[in-house]
Amino acid sequence: MNSDVVVNITNLNKSFGDNHVLRGIDLQVQRGEVVCIIGPSGSGKSTLLRCVNMLETPTAGTVVVLGRELTDINCDIDEARAHIGMVFQQFNLFPHMTALENVCVAQRKVLKRSADEAATIAHGLLARVGLVEKDNAYPAQLSGGQQQRIAIARALAMNPDVILFDEATSALDPELVGEVLQVMQSLAQEGMTMLVVTHEMGFAKGVADRVVFMDAGVIVEQGPPSQVISAPVEERTRAFLSSVLNH
Amino acid sequence: MAISKRKKAQYRRIAVYVLSVVALLAVALVVDWGRLQSAMFKWDIVVEQFPDILMSAAKNTIIFTILGFAGGLSFGLLFALMRLSTVRPYRWFAATYIEIFRGIPLLVTLLILGFGIPIATGWRWPNPYVQGAVPLALVASAYMAETIRAGIEAVPKGQMEAARSLGMSYSRAMITIIIPQALRIIVPPLTNEFVLLIKDTSLISVLGVTAGTRDLARFGRDGVNQTANATPLIVAGLVYLAMTVPLTQLVAWMERREKAVSR
Numbered sequence: 001m002n003s004d005v006v007v008n009i010t011n012l013n014k015s016f017g018d019n020h021v022l023r024g025i026d027l028q029v030q031r032g033e034v035v036c037i038i039g040p041s042g043s044g045k046s047t048l049l050r051c052v053n054m055l056e057t058p059t060a061g062t063v064v065v066l067g068r069e070l071t072d073i074n075c076d077i078d079e080a081r082a083h084i085g086m087v088f089q090q091f092n093l094f095p096h097m098t099a100l101e102n103v104c105v106a107q108r109k110v111l112k113r114s115a116d117e118a119a120t121i122a123h124g125l126l127a128r129v130g131l132v133e134k135d136n137a138y139p140a141q142l143s144g145g146q147q148q149r150i151a152i153a154r155a156l157a158m159n160p161d162v163i164l165f166d167e168a169t170s171a172l173d174p175e176l177v178g179e180v181l182q183v184m185q186s187l188a189q190e191g192m193t194m195l196v197v198t199h200e201m202g203f204a205k206g207v208a209d210r211v212v213f214m215d216a217g218v219i220v221e222q223g224p225p226s227q228v229i230s231a232p233v234e235e236r237t238r239a240f241l242s243s244v245l246n247h
Numbered sequence: 248m249a250i251s252k253r254k255k256a257q258y259r260r261i262a263v264y265v266l267s268v269v270a271l272l273a274v275a276l277v278v279d280w281g282r283l284q285s286a287m288f289k290w291d292i293v294v295e296q297f298p299d300i301l302m303s304a305a306k307n308t309i310i311f312t313i314l315g316f317a318g319g320l321s322f323g324l325l326f327a328l329m330r331l332s333t334v335r336p337y338r339w340f341a342a343t344y345i346e347i348f349r350g351i352p353l354l355v356t357l358l359i360l361g362f363g364i365p366i367a368t369g370w371r372w373p374n375p376y377v378q379g380a381v382p383l384a385l386v387a388s389a390y391m392a393e394t395i396r397a398g399i400e401a402v403p404k405g406q407m408e409a410a411r412s413l414g415m416s417y418s419r420a421m422i423t424i425i426i427p428q429a430l431r432i433i434v435p436p437l438t439n440e441f442v443l444l445i446k447d448t449s450l451i452s453v454l455g456v457t458a459g460t461r462d463l464a465r466f467g468r469d470g471v472n473q474t475a476n477a478t479p480l481i482v483a484g485l486v487y488l489a490m491t492v493p494l495t496q497l498v499a500w501m502e503r504r505e506k507a508v509s510r
Contacts, residue, residue: 055408082414092409106413109423151409156409158413 004031005064006162006193007052012061014047021047023217029162036204039214040240045197048214049164052195054082066129082110085155085163089170091147093139093154097116099126100135100207103154107223111158118157125153145176146183151181169200201244205229212236227238284346285476292478296470300479303459304466305486311448311462316441319387326392328421331399341392348389354450357382358498361454375460380453388445394440398433399425435505438498443490463487 007029014022021044027188037045051063054077063070068080083174093102103122107113113121126132129149139147148168153200155163165184169177181203188194188207198204204211204225211222211228213236221234232238250258329341348356360382365371372378402425410420452465461469462481470479 036295055412078411078414081412084412086409086412088405090403090405090408092403092405094406094424094428096431106410106415108416109419129476154413203505232506 012029036208055188084159089167165196315383317383322388323391328394398429
């Protein structure tokens with residue numbers, strides 16, 4: 001097996017009752033690659049992302065991350081998830097903890113780092129996302145953009161091999177989107193492996209190594225952004241892009 | 248000229264005030280206050296009640312309440328987690344338990360466990376505190392389980408997902424992330440539960456208790472028998488109020504503050 005493949009999804013299917021959301025997805029993500037998943041709402045892109053760390057259990061197919069087959073019943077899912085970062089649309093910071101505690105808690109409880117070590121790492125990461133002075137702030141005291149940057153720091157604190165971004169900027173006020181995209185872009189430049197579900201075509205075009213267009217539970221088209229976004233082959237891709245870009 | 252609606256409402260308010268004052272005056276004039284006081288609030292009997300009513304009876308009520316609350320909270324948390332478990336038999340067991348102990352009056356539960364079990368098995372309760380507190384805790388745990396479950400379910404789903412996606416196990420996420428947030432939500436209803444328990448301890452007086460383990464209600468009743476006067480029960484009622492009113496006020500304050508924060 002190619003050791004540079006971080007995520008390997010084969011024939012993935014997911015149904016919610018009668019609703020067949022994912023219909024045979026095959027997708028590989030290489031180490032250091034930034035893959036953006038775009039598509040209309042209801043196309044299954046968030047469900048696909050949530051299957052990568054098993055927040056949704058696939059109905060059929062396999063998901064292999066870093067050589068661990070997560071869809072295998074014997075897989076230690078907690079251990080695997082510690083290596084897979086996730087950033088949510090609604091941030092999901094822990095409201096009863098300060099920014100620093102949010103970034104420290106999993107380091108302490110999952111990685112068993114000492115309090116000092118965790119705090120040192122957390123300080124560094126909060127500085128990196130531009131929030132060094134907000135250590136002791138609670139999430140409710142912060143803007144959406146600041147909360148999301150802390151959520152990214154929280155994911156980074158686990159030294160993940162890949163980070164999943166589930167519409168990380170969709171819940172933000174328009175003027176706060178930029179600061180989060182900037183952090184994501186700098187991560188991409190530093191070589192982080194990223195799987196990004198997004199509506200930000202500018203980000204996909206400028207940062208992604210590969211763009212995947214999904215519709216109705218299947219991958220319709222994928223390739224470098226210069227191809228999928230600038231010169232799509234499939235009719236459905238063209239229709240989607242023209243509706244997103246021309247309004 | 249017809250009077251306006253607002254004017255009419257104003258007249259109605261004034262009429263209600265006037266009628267209330269008249270009614271109060273009528274009661275004050277009709278009632279024989281001297282007789283009422285000598286039957287229900289005789290000062291020398293009040294003095295006689297002290298200090299036992301505080302040092303013994305109120306103390307016992309508090310002991311029963313705290314034992315019942317501590318037991319109810321621990322088992323309530325356990326049953327709440329069982330209700331939320333993915334393991335069906337756990338859910339069934341907890342649901343059945345909650346239905347049974349919320350469905351039977353506390354008085355009946357006290358009699359069954361306090362008298363029925365010893366008669367049926369020959370086993371004896373080790374002491375009157377345990378005999379009274381265990382049935383109280385079992386019933387309290389059924390009510391608290393539902394309160395705690397509602398609190399846990401009120402924590403947004405994304406919190407568990409965020410915790411799990413960081414590699415925490417289900418139980419680790421519960422302990423570190425979910426339960427602390429749920430507790431904050433359920434402190435006011437749990438405090439109300441505590442007030443109910445203070446009052447419910449009065450039912451323990453149906454179990455045969457020794458002089459040293461009498462609660463407030465029993466102390467008042469025994470006092471009535473000794474003095475042929477209602478004063479001891481009135482005093483007991485006042486001591487209950489001294490315990491419950493500060494707590495209900497505390498709950499009201501917490502709810503006002505919560506409203507102010509979430510605004």
